[in-house]
Amino acid sequence: MPSQDEILAVILGGGRGSRLYPLTKMRSKPAVPMAGKYRLIDIPISNCINSEIFRIAILTQFNSVSLHRHIYRNYHFDNFHTGWVQIWAAEQTMQNADWYQGTADAVRKQLFEIIATRAKYVLILAGDHLYRMDYAAMARFHWEHNADITVAVQPVSKDEAHRFGILKRNPNFQLTEFAEKPHDPHLLEELVSRDDPQKPYLGSMGIYLFRTDVLVDLLNNYPLDDFGSHVIPQAITTHTVYGYDFTGYWEDIGTIRSFYETNLALTRPNPPFDFFDASAPIYGGTRFLPCSTVYDSKMKNVLLAEGCCIDHADIQDSIIGLRSQIASGVKIDKSIIMGADYYARTDQVDIGPIPMGIGQNCQIEGAIIDKNACIGKGVIIRSFPRGTDLDFDNWVVRDGIVVVPKSSILLDGTFIGPGSKD
Structure with missing residues (x-):
């Protein structure tokens, strides 16, 4: 044979x-x-x-x-x-x-x-x-x-x-x-x-x-x-x-x-697909990242990748990707936070108006936040009814799911949800 x-x-x-x-x-x-x-x-x-x-x-x-x-x-x-x-x-x-x-x-x-x-x-x-x-x-x-x-x-x-x-x-x-x-x-x-x-x-x-x-x-x-x-x-x-x-x-x-x-x-206690299979592993990128740090936060049914820093947050039924930076007072539900390709250096002069990551007191539900996104303080994101499709400069909606594209910036206090006008 x-x-x-x-x-x-x-x-x-x-x-x-x-x-x-x-x-x-x-x-x-x-x-x-x-x-x-x-x-x-x-x-x-x-x-x-x-x-x-x-x-x-x-x-x-x-x-x-x-x-x-x-x-x-x-x-x-x-x-x-x-x-x-x-x-x-x-x-x-x-x-x-x-x-x-x-x-x-x-x-x-x-x-x-x-x-x-x-x-x-x-x-x-x-x-x-x-x-x-x-x-x-x-x-x-x-x-x-x-x-x-x-x-x-x-x-x-x-x-x-x-x-x-x-x-x-x-x-x-x-x-x-x-x-x-x-x-x-x-x-x-x-x-x-x-x-x-x-x-x-x-x-x-x-x-x-x-x-x-x-x-x-x-x-x-x-x-x-x-x-x-x-x-x-x-x-x-x-x-x-x-x-x-x-x-x-x-x-x-x-x-x-x-x-x-x-x-x-994949965030459920008994997911339909199991990445924890030693006999047939799924290989990914080799990275030299520190362990994720979680300070005084509540997490339920969460996949947490390496290199993250989470401070006084409430996260459930969500995925938190590599190098995610999540500030205090943030609530995340049924969302995918893809994280970042690199750490933003605070000593850089041209760091932009909004730091990379999720700013303080944000509320995110039913969303996909792509890599390197900068989400300002107090941003609120809510899902739309299924079947809704919308297109704006810094965010879109596909079948009711809010998607913030890679490297996009949402200014402080932005509201995205049914009734929002961008």
């Missing part, structure tokens, strides 16, 4: 990430901070390392500087190891003058690099999902079934079928039909693959394992731009495509609402 050494992992860095805006205003989607101290890209990279897949390429295109910096600083194998983590950025060449047009087109434009690795198998992954998965088990399934392509699938309920690419699978695990986000009741009836009445369907997770020669053939001979919508439906008619079962936690973090709710779920 082949080994994981013959697998190349290709992680798709995504495009503009408009559904996660303004978190993607100054960074690519995989570089968005997650769970206080990680970035989204750390999830698939960690899964690869834990699965002993050590050749990892990340395809990037949009706002990729911070992602490049994160990869360069944190993912190095030693000189006696054959593994690597590389950034493959979109580029104009004599053969291709345009940028990536979709997930499959991105891989097509890197086929030369893929072939140069001499990997016999290519594992295609997304850079914006939260899950823990053993890709080695999926690879063994692929080899045992002599598959051309294997798609990771998960059970899907009737209510959520319209959100997924739904796949029909026969008793031999081979996929026979595909429909992208189907709504037609008659079509859905034909796509039932499971006996479970609660979750009768199988949805694609956007995780694909290809034989390299099959991948090259499909991308060179068919004008296909997207894996989910184009490549897999085409391959089902021309190649042997199998569905590999995954029943663990998996969440697509594609919108501000899903990002917000997924993060806050």
Whole structure:
């Protein structure tokens, strides 16, 4: 049987990430901070390392500087190891003058690099999902079934079928039909693959394992731009495509609402995803930060990262990210405070009108405060009704959630909430 050494992992860095805006205003989607101290890209990279897949390429295109910096600083194998983590950025060449047009087109434009690795198998992954998965088990399934392509699938309920690419699978695990986000009741009836009445369907997770020669053939001979919508439906008619079962936690973090709710779920006593797994850890940045200091504060259901200073605050059901500075009298509820990339020096002359962090006597509820934000004294932030979308210079609302973009400044006494006029 082949080994994981013959697998190349290709992680798709995504495009503009408009559904996660303004978190993607100054960074690519995989570089968005997650769970206080990680970035989204750390999830698939960690899964690869834990699965002993050590050749990892990340395809990037949009706002990729911070992602490049994160990869360069944190993912190095030693000189006696054959593994690597590389950034493959979109580029104009004599053969291709345009940028990536979709997930499959991105891989097509890197086929030369893929072939140069001499990997016999290519594992295609997304850079914006939260899950823990053993890709080695999926690879063994692929080899045992002599598959051309294997798609990771998960059970899907009737209510959520319209959100997924739904796949029909026969008793031999081979996929026979595909429909992208189907709504037609008659079509859905034909796509039932499971006996479970609660979750009768199988949805694609956007995780694909290809034989390299099959991948090259499909991308060179068919004008296909997207894996989910184009490549897999085409391959089902021309190649042997199998569905590999995954029943663990998996969440697509594609919108501000899903990002917000997924993060806050991690603060619960029994979170749906557990970062405390010594057998399959999630790796993040190596930082030399002091322990967080908390003075006379009340905290309940809080994820607290390193390097924070919290003084006489009341915080619950929230995430407090790296280097967060929270002054006295602050109340934070159901919010994500991403922290800062650095400590602001008080001896600097041009420190600005508002110090970095959360100022005294602020009240923040239902919000996402991005990194390096300066929140003045007495600022009040309240969530809006679900479905509300608003845009202002220093804050926006997405599906009712207030988002303060990276490095924004809110002056003393600012009020944000239903009825506010900025």
